[in-house]
Amino acid sequence: MIELSPTATEDEVAAATERWLHENLPPSWLKAVLDDDRTVVAAHLADADGMRRWFATLGDAGLATPTWPREYGGLDLSAEQAAAVADVLMRYRANRPMDDFIGLTLTGPTVLAHGTPEQKERYLRPIARGEERWCQLFSEPGAGSDLAALSTRAVRQEDGTWRVDGQKVWNSFAHIADRGLLMARTSPEKPKHHGISYFLVDMRTPGLEVRPLKQMTGDAEFNEVFLTDVVLPADALLGEVDGGWAVAITTLMQERNGLSGRPAVGPGVADDLARRAAAAGTWADPVLRDRLLAMLVEERVLQMTTVRASVASGRAMAGAEGSIRKLVSSGLEETAGSLAAEVEPVTALGWPQGAPLPAAAYEFLAMKQTSIAGGTSEIQRTIIAERLLGLPKDPDPEKDLPFSQRSRA
Ligand SMILES: Cc1cc2nc3c(=O)[nH]c(=O)nc-3n(C[C@H](O)[C@H](O)[C@H](O)COP(=O)(O)OP(=O)(O)OC[C@H]3O[C@@H](n4cnc5c(N)ncnc54)[C@H](O)[C@@H]3O)c2cc1C
DSSP: OOOOOOTTOOHHHHHHHHHHHHEEEEEEEEHHHTTTOOOHHHHHHOOOHHHHHHHHHHHTTSSSTTTTTTTTTOOOOOHHHHHHHHHHHTTTOSSGGGGGGGIIIHHHHHHHHHOOOOOOOOOHHHHTOOOOOOEEEEBBBBBBGGGGGOOOEEETTTSSSSEEEEEEOOOTGGOOSSEEEEEEOOOOSSSSGGSSSEEETTTTTTTTTEEEEEOOTTTOEEEEEEEEEEEEOOOEEETTTBBBBHHHHHHHHHHHTTTTSOOOSSHHHHHHHHHHHHHTTTGGGGHHHHHHHHHHHHHHHHHHHHHHHHGGGGGOOOOOOOHHHHHHHHHHHHHHHHHHHHHHHHHHHHHOTTTTOHHHHHHHHTGGGGGTTTOOOOHHHHHIIIIIIIOOOOTTTTTSSSSGGTTTO
16 A cells, blocks of 8 residues: 555645556556557557556555545545545556446445445445446436436345346446446335435346447447346345435435546646647637637636635535536536537548547537536536525425325326
8 A cells, every 4th residue: 555644745645646656557558658659558558457457456555546544445535635646647547447437436435424344345445446346226217307206116025135126227337337326215105205225236136137328429338227026135235224315415426526527726628628729720710719718717717616615624525515516517518518529620520431439529429418417407506506595495295295195106
C-alpha cells in the first residue's frame, strides 16, 4: 500500500502517486506514456490479462479506491486528495475504466454505509482489485423517475431465501457484470417507499436473463434484465427488510455526484474542444469561439463549486447541492455534444461506411445521456425547488396509500 500522510497536500499526493506509477507501471507502458506513443498505450489497454494484473496492483496499493477505509482497500483520503490521485492516473491512462463505475462509485460507498461486516469483507476488496464488476438493477418499464413505483417482487420463503420475479431496464454493463444492485418490492401492502428492499445479486443466478439493447451510438452498453423465479440467499439483503429506500438514497446520491465530475479545477472538456477547434480551423469563427469560451467559464465555475461543496464543513457532497451540480454538468455535456459537431463539422457529418463513429459524431449522439441517467434534469430541478428553495412539494395524493391499492400500481 502506498504511504501517504493523512495531512498531505494535493500536490504531495499527486507527486507520491506519480512516483508510485514510475516504480510500478510495466516499463513499456510507462515509456509509451512518457513518449506519447499512443499505439503502444492502446495495446496495453487492450490486453485483458495485463489489465487484470494492473488493476490488482493498483487496488493493492489503495489507489483504485483512495477514499475508502484502509481496512477495505482504501487510503482514507479526502475527496480532494482522491481527485489528485485520479488526475495523475488519468494522465498515465492507468485508471479504472467506466465499466467499473457502478462497483467503485455506487456499490462501494453503499455497502460501506449499510453493509454488515461480512458483506464489507466479501464485496469491497474484489471491487478495489478489479476482480468483480457490478451493475445497477433499479429502473423498470413502469418505474424510472418515480423509482419507488417499482413492481419487481421479492417474496421471503420459509427457509429465509428470497424468490424474485420482475423486469428491469436500462441496466448499464449488466451483460458484463458479475453482480448487481437490485431493488424489489417486499411489502405491497405498505406505502410505496416503505415496502422496498435492497439486494446484492450474483448475476449468474439461475432465472436471471440479460438482453442487450442497442443505442443510436452503435454501443450496446444498456440491457433489459428479466428475473424469473430467481432465488437469492438470505444474506443477499442489504440493510433492513422494507428499508431499501434509505439504502437506495445513498446509491442515488453517489451516482449524482459521480456523474458530475471530480472536485478538481483545471483543463476540462471545453479546453479540449478549443484545442480541437484550433486543429480543425473552426477556431477562426468568432461566434463558435465565443460559445466555446462561455462553456469554458461555466465548466470552471462547476469545478470550483464542486471543490467548495466537497470541503464545506467536512461533510460528504450530498443532497440538493448534488442536484445543482448534476443539472449543470448534464447541461454542459449537452453543450459539448452540439459544439463538438460544429468544431469538427466534416468528421461529424460523414465517415466511411463501416468505420467507427468519429469522436464528434459520437459526442453529438451521446450528449443527452447524463441528463437522463441518475435522475433526469427535470427531477433535479424538482429536488432543488423543494429542498433548496422550499417550494411546495409535487402533489402525490396516493403517497401514503398501500402500494397494492394505488391506481397506478
Ligand atoms: C446512459 C444511461 C444509463 C442508465 N443506466 C442505468 C442503470 O445502470 N441502471 C438503472 O436501473 N437505470 C439506468 N438508467 C435509467 C435511468 O435511471 C432512467 O432512464 C431515468 O431515471 C428516467 O426514467 P425513465 O427513462 O423511466 O423516464 P420517465 O421517468 O418515464 O420520464 C420521461 C420524461 O418525463 C419527465 N418526468 C418524469 N416525471 C416527472 C416529474 N415528476 N416532473 C417533471 N418531469 C418528469 C422526465 O424528466 C423525462 O423527461 C440509465 C439511463 C441512461 C440514459
